Amino acid sequence: MTVTRFNAQITCLALLMALSLAGCATTGRNTPAEVPAMHSISEFRDQNFAEVSDPWERFNRNMYRFNYYFDKFVFLPVVNSYEFVTPTFVQERISGIYNNLAEVKNLTNSLFQLKATESVTTLGRFVTNSTLGLGGMFDPATRFGLERHEEDFGKTLGYWGADSGPYLVLPIFGPSSVRDTGGLVVDTGITYGIYAGIDPFAHTGNSLAISSGISTLEAVDARHQQSFRYYESGYPFEYYMVRFIYHEKREIESVKPLTAD
Amino acid sequence: MKHLKLLLIVCLILLPLPSLAAEDGYGYPIPGSYEATILGTPAKLMPEFPANMRTRQLELDVIPDREKPPIFFYDQGLRCTFAYQEKKAPLIFLIAGAGSSDRAPKLLTMMKAFYQAGFHVITLPSPSHANFIISASRSRVPGNLTEDAEDLYRAMEVAWNEVKGDIEVSSFHLCGYSLGGTQAAFVAKLDEEKRVFNFQKVLMINPSVSLYGSVTRIEDMLKQIPGGSNKQGIFFNRMLSKFSQFYRYGNFVAINDDFLYSIYTEGLFSHEETGGLIGLTYRINLAGMIFASDVMTNSGYVVPKNRVLSPTDSVFNYFLVSTHLSFIEYFNEYFYPYFQKNRPGLTKQAFVDSLSLKSIEGYLKSSPKFGVMTNENDFILSKDELEYLRQLFGERAKIYPRGGHLGNLEYKDNLAYMVNFFKLQGGTP
Numbered sequence: 238m239t240v241t242r243f244n245a246q247i248t249c250l251a252l253l254m255a256l257s258l259a260g261c262a263t264t265g266r267n268t269p270a271e272v273p274a275m276h277s278i279s280e281f282r283d284q285n286f287a288e289v290s291d292p293w294e295r296f297n298r299n300m301y302r303f304n305y306y307f308d309k310f311v312f313l314p315v316v317n318s319y320e321f322v323t324p325t326f327v328q329e330r331i332s333g334i335y336n337n338l339a340e341v342k343n344l345t346n347s348l349f350q351l352k353a354t355e356s357v358t359t360l361g362r363f364v365t366n367s368t369l370g371l372g373g374m375f376d377p378a379t380r381f382g383l384e385r386h387e388e389d390f391g392k393t394l395g396y397w398g399a400d401s402g403p404y405l406v407l408p409i410f411g412p413s414s415v416r417d418t419g420g421l422v423v424d425t426g427i428t429y430g431i432y433a434g435i436d437p438f439a440h441t442g443n444s445l446a447i448s449s450g451i452s453t454l455e456a457v458d459a460r461h462q463q464s465f466r467y468y469e470s471g472y473p474f475e476y477y478m479v480r481f482i483y484h485e486k487r488e489i490e491s492v493k494p495l496t497a498d
Numbered sequence: 499m500k501h502l503k504l505l506l507i508v509c510l511i512l513l514p515l516p517s518l519a520a521e522d523g524y525g526y527p528i529p530g531s532y533e534a535t536i537l538g539t540p541a542k543l544m545p546e547f548p549a550n551m552r553t554r555q556l557e558l559d560v561i562p563d564r565e566k567p568p569i570f571f572y573d574q575g576l577r578c579t580f581a582y583q584e585k586k587a588p589l590i591f592l593i594a595g596a597g598s599s600d601r602a603p604k605l606l607t608m609m610k611a612f613y614q615a616g617f618h619v620i621t622l623p624s625p626s627h628a629n630f631i632i633s634a635s636r637s638r639v640p641g642n643l644t645e646d647a648e649d650l651y652r653a654m655e656v657a658w659n660e661v662k663g664d665i666e667v668s669s670f671h672l673c674g675y676s677l678g679g680t681q682a683a684f685v686a687k688l689d690e691e692k693r694v695f696n697f698q699k700v701l702m703i704n705p706s707v708s709l710y711g712s713v714t715r716i717e718d719m720l721k722q723i724p725g726g727s728n729k730q731g732i733f734f735n736r737m738l739s740k741f742s743q744f745y746r747y748g749n750f751v752a753i754n755d756d757f758l759y760s761i762y763t764e765g766l767f768s769h770e771e772t773g774g775l776i777g778l779t780y781r782i783n784l785a786g787m788i789f790a791s792d793v794m795t796n797s798g799y800v801v802p803k804n805r806v807l808s809p810t811d812s813v814f815n816y817f818l819v820s821t822h823l824s825f826i827e828y829f830n831e832y833f834y835p836y837f838q839k840n841r842p843g844l845t846k847q848a849f850v851d852s853l854s855l856k857s858i859e860g861y862l863k864s865s866p867k868f869g870v871m872t873n874e875n876d877f878i879l880s881k882d883e884l885e886y887l888r889q890l891f892g893e894r895a896k897i898y899p900r901g902g903h904l905g906n907l908e909y910k911d912n913l914a915y916m917v918n919f920f921k922l923q924g925g926t927p
Contacts, residue, residue: 272803274792275831278815281822284731286738288814298810305572325549384751468572471599471629472786473793474817486753489742494749 287481291404300406301476305467307409308460316460328461330374335458337366337373341431342424346388350396355386387490390427391420395491404480411465412483522899526906531875532772534905537762538604541755545910547610553581556620558656560634560649567793569807576633577601578657581609581619586666588698589618590920591654593685595676595704595904597783599623604675604907611913615921618665620657624678625649628790638794639836640787641829643709643853647684654685655694670695671920675904676878679705680855683868687861701919702870704878704904707886709853712878713825719877720777720824722770727824730778737775740766778821785820788828789813799832855890862890869894869919871912873901 291297320328340363347356362378362385369377379385394416395401402415413421438444468475525543528534557575566573579600590612594605600621609619623630625646631638634653637645672695674682679702686700706712720727744766750757761767767775792799793807800819807813838844851857862868870891872879879887887895896915898906906912 269804271805272798274798274800274802274819276800276819276823278819281728281818283729283822284735285818286731286734287817294812294814295810298812302571302809386751469599469601471573471577471623471627473569473628473789474782474786474813477814477817485738485742489745490752492742492746494746 287477289404289480289484290402291480293403293405297404297406298476300408301467303408304406304411308467312409312460313466316457319457320461328458331454331458332462333366333370333376334373335455337363337370340366340385342428343386343388345427346390346393346424347386349390349393350388355388358383359386359388389417389420390423391417391487392491394420395487396493401484401487404484412479414484414487417487524899525911526898526901526909528902528905529900530769530772531873531877531900531902531905532769532776533762534875534900534902535776535877536772536905537758538905539908543910544607544908545611545614545913547607547614551581551610551613552584553579554661556580556657556660558633558653558660560653560656561636564633566632567806568809569793569811569813570628570632570790571809573629573632576653576656577623577629578653579606579609579619579621580657580661581613582661582665583613583616583618586668587616587618588669588671588920589620589665589667590671590673591657591695592619592621593650593672593674593678593681594622594624594627595674595678596624596626596780597787598678599627599629604904607908608673608675608913608916611917612920615917617671617920618667620654620661622650622653622657625681626677626787628786631787631790631794635794637836639791639833641709641833641853642837643681643684646681647688650681650685651688651692651694658694669698671699671701672697673701673703673916673920674705675703675907677706677709679703679870680707680709683855683858683862686865686867687858690861698867699920700868701916702868703907703916704872704876705855705870706878707855707883708850710829710850711854711880711883715878715880716777716780717824717826719773720781723774723777727777727781728822730774730781730821731818733774734778737767737771781821781824784825784828785817785823788820788823788832789816792832795836797832797836856886859890866894869896871896871898871915873898873903873906875900876903878903 323331340359344356344359344363347359362383365378365381365383366373366376369375391414399416401417405413405415405418407413407418407421410421432448436444438447441447470478472478526534527540527543528537556578558578560576577600592605592608592612594600594602598605600623605621609621612619625631625635626640630649630653631640635646635649640646672682672686672689674680682700682702683705686697689695689697717727720730723729723733725732741761744761744764745753745757748757748760750760789800791797792801796803798804800816800823801807834846834849837849855862868891870887872884872887872895874884874897876884884897888897898912900906901909901912
């Protein structure tokens, strides 16, 4: 997996496009004077809820909107064509292969968190699915009772007590936090390091082209597996719901359990 | 998100419950009314659906030249989902429940069931959903059943014009759940005058009899929390910390079906708390409606009058304010005054009465096209109202012993009943 190279490219591109979009300031128009609303926040004596630290909200909302346009004009058309030309059976096998490769990331991070049982399970899954499951195309491990444990370096940091930091919406990758963005960089680095060490396509002479293709397919598959669509709910406060659910799910899942494992 | 709204909605993910075949011959397993409402139908008790369907997303220009404020930049028209057969078939319009979009999970399940049975289907968002308010409501003030029916009817006509070149239709039917069920009755009545569709059969699923009555009953569930509904933030945060503590103590892999299932089996939340969570979810929904309507009418209800919000402005305070307003406040301070302005003689009681199936009961009784499905323990109905439905529809009322509000809608028996309702007599004319 050469996520890094590909991701770095699209990230730069995305940032450039997003920043140029963000730069379009709205010009002031002559509007009638404002009149205070009948109800305002000052009249309620209650705790705030569904609140997440978000000092860069304007930037994040811009990025959220950018992702919507990127999906609409670039990403989803590609994903839709992929779904159109590829039989469902093949799509599932492709997802299986990439999900199996991601077990490497799950394994390293289980180890970083010193979770013995989980590491053995994840290793067992990877070995089983890579062999019996034909490189991950099938998932016999789940049938053998080996449950998948999603881990990443953001969770590892959370496990060891690092605070999530402010909420951050990344271009293309979507909802994240300062901690999880750091985690993403580390995971990508590790994966790239492993890849560079093995360099499976070195002998072909077309290593770069092949790995770019693999990375592109990976991105398409990842979007294909993710059913979320920006603004699809039509709910005016969708941004806050996404922010809250992302943050809370990460908080709850990354924290140390209170009982002995 | 996958249709996110709150952590609670995460709970709406279907759970692998053991099937408990009950003595009354009805296999839906969850006895509690609130629990059923939150948990819905366990995945393995739902029917299997085809993996691929011929569907298309419609974005309809229902009100040409409608001006949309910048904050709703993403709203490109009324969104409907269209599933179509390649042969001549009847077409069913489906109306979503309060605050739901055309792609609400329950609505899509119904669409799949009807599609599988050979119908064309068009799903519509609820008139109380922001998308409808922005793109299809003439008054931009939702809740008046008669006006909502006119808006819905116009939307259906536009949708039909959009697709009629591509499909062959033998007859039209109408179906809706919750608020959408009640609205279906009013749309059917309008159809008797307009005669564009000549609906053959109309099915109301878990409808409310009196809109005001149902909403009051849900508001009451929120009043039971400590400190009442004005302390919902404290309540929410307390429930959330219970939820995360429970996760920390258990040996869970992730927030997934197993985890949510154990919340239910371990009874993490009391009956009152579960009711409070339903009330809160409803308020969060309602907040979207209040905010969207206020921005569209520039009424200065929660957003200062004349303020133009940009797509990147923070609206979190409006979220907090809107969620703290009850339907009763919306009704008294915004909704009723709006209609009273145009009809000065309108008393509050007369207005409340008009928002009820009782206001058109003569028509409902006389027309054989109607059917109703609901549950004994649906909390949006009082005992009297349930009895009223029984009386009004007689044999045409199917009342299940449990399921809460919409909890059993995706259960296979229920879906089979819906399909049969439209198949028998109602098929090709």
